[in-house]
Amino acid sequence: MGIERKGMTLKLTQRELKVLTGLEKWGIMGLGQIYGLAVETDVDIENRVERFFNVTQRRDYGRWFTKRLSGLCELGLIEEHFFLNYRKVFTLTEAGHKKLQSLGLSSLMTLRSAVSEDYLNHELMVGAVGLVLQEIHGLTVRTERERDKSYRLGGRGPAPEKAVSDLWVAGARPKAIEVELTQKSESRYKEIWDAYRLRLPEGAAVLYLTAWPSGVPCILKHAREQRAEFIFVCGLREFRNTCGRAVFSASNGRTMVLAERGGRLAGLAFAGLPEAPLRPRSYELMPSSSSPAGEKGESL
Numbered sequence: 001m002g003i004e005r006k007g008m009t010l011k012l013t014q015r016e017l018k019v020l021t022g023l024e025k026w027g028i029m030g031l032g033q034i035y036g037l038a039v040e041t042d043v044d045i046e047n048r049v050e051r052f053f054n055v056t057q058r059r060d061y062g063r064w065f066t067k068r069l070s071g072l073c074e075l076g077l078i079e080e081h082f083f084l085n086y087r088k089v090f091t092l093t094e095a096g097h098k099k100l101q102s103l104g105l106s107s108l109m110t111l112r113s114a115v116s117e118d119y120l121n122h123e124l125m126v127g128a129v130g131l132v133l134q135e136i137h138g139l140t141v142r143t144e145r146e147r148d149k150s151y152r153l154g155g156r157g158p159a160p161e162k163a164v165s166d167l168w169v170a171g172a173r174p175k176a177i178e179v180e181l182t183q184k185s186e187s188r189y190k191e192i193w194d195a196y197r198l199r200l201p202e203g204a205a206v207l208y209l210t211a212w213p214s215g216v217p218c219i220l221k222h223a224r225e226q227r228a229e230f231i232f233v234c235g236l237r238e239f240r241n242t243c244g245r246a247v248f249s250a251s252n253g254r255t256m257v258l259a260e261r262g263g264r265l266a267g268l269a270f271a272g273l274p275e276a277p278l279r280p281r282s283y284e285l286m287p288s289s290s291s292p293a294g295e296k297g298e299s300l
Contacts, residue, residue: 016068020100023078023092025143026127027112030054030089033127039065045136049243052131054124081115126166126179129209132244137259140170173203181211186222193228207248208233224251232256
């Protein structure tokens with residue numbers, strides 16, 4: 001698993017390989033998400049969820065693994081991207097993708113090497129939801145890029161009318177997940193849901209996670225009017241606060257939970273509510289200016 005750098009062979013650690021495979025799957029990740037995926041795997045669930053929602057700590061920018069990430073950038077395996085009002089994010093490079101392929105660790109034929117600022121927040125939130133479901137609750141989650149080869153490098157993937165959702169939870173009763181940060185028009189929802197009617201497997205459902213204040217009643221209203229009983233909705237904030245154990249509601253009164261405490265798949269739950277939600281502790285956010293060095297450790 002070594003790689004040449006200035007005449008030296010450096011060994012890629014399991015944590016570094018997990019970063020590379022994570023970037024291949026999710027396309028783009030922030031520093032907090034990388035720590036949650038590859039470094040802080042034994043912390044309590046609430047704090048790990050906050051990591052997956054890309055919360056960073058002041059000391060992160062001086063920690064030894066952040067220096068390892070800088071080393072991976074110097075090796076050309078990953079790339080840093082900087083945007084106004086955003087902390088840096090990372091993508092996999094072609095060299096990093098080829099490295100995974102040479103090790104038999106690649107699962108995709110293409111990589112996400114470009115970033116569109118227009119969709120950056122949405123892509124990070126989709127990754128956050130997917131990471132929570134996969135890494136904490138053990139569900140099999142597939143991304144747009146894993147399901148449709150027409151995904152564009154720098155922007156959104158296939159058009160929603162193709163019924164390719166942001167995420168897909170595989171299983172006997174699969175779930176399409178749409179992370180909806182802003183509201184669409186009523187006609188647009190009809191167009192998308194008509195496509196789902198034609199393409200959803202039997203027993204499948206579409207789960208919306210909304211981020212605007214009236215998102216839940218808005219989706220439920222449209223679903224009721226269009227008799228789209230396969231549509232379930234929950235607030236993204238509630239999903240985050242319950243560590244992925246939130247209740248999704250349909251317009252006909254049915255409810256669904258994807259996972260319960262302990263990472264057990266709950267599937268459909270038509271009676272009762274999950275346990276009292278966990279409330280994640282807040283990390284100290286990292287300001288835009290550099291901070292003093294944090295913990296010491298291994299470096300490249």
